[in-house]
Amino acid sequence: MAEQTDTRRDIADxxxxxxxxVVRSGGIAGMSRRWQLEAFGDDADELRTLVDRCPWRxxxxxxxxxxxxxADRFVWEITARTPDGVRSAxxxxxxxxxxxxxxxxxVRSGSDGGVRTR
Numbered sequence: 001m002a003e004q005t006d007t008r009r010d011i012a013d014x015x016x017x018x019x020x021x022v023v024r025s026g027g028i029a030g031m032s033r034r035w036q037l038e039a040f041g042d043d044a045d046e047l048r049t050l051v052d053r054c055p056w057r058x059x060x061x062x063x064x065x066x067x068x069x070x071a072d073r074f075v076w077e078i079t080a081r082t083p084d085g086v087r088s089a090x091x092x093x094x095x096x097x098x099x100x101x102x103x104x105x106x107v108r109s110g111s112d113g114g115v116r117t118r
Contacts, residue, residue, distance in 0.1 A: 018044040023077040037107040051080040053099040
């Protein structure tokens with residue numbers, strides 16, 4: 001259900017910043033929309049929890065993003081940068097549930113249970 005890339009890289013010790021970018025493409029007009037949420041310090045812990053709950057590795061070798069594509073369906077591209085590195089996934093509309101949906105919704109709303117941007 002998702003296509004994933006894991007390109008972990010070191011971030012300076014003590015840098016607990018978390019950044020998540022979400023791009024939604026498709027739909028009736030085929031347009032893309034973008035959202036970004038960055039959190040720092042203690043606020044980053046909450047966002048990182050959402051990132052860590054997503055099954056990044058589970059979908060590593062999946063070809064499923066193409067399985068349910070069709071007219072007017074959304075595809076989500078999610079990129080998360082944490083102190084552990086950068087992870088990216090492409091999720092089709094049917095795969096945007098559970099932990100993925102919680103992360104997408106948090107980024108779109110700009111806050112989830114106290115996560116704030118700088």
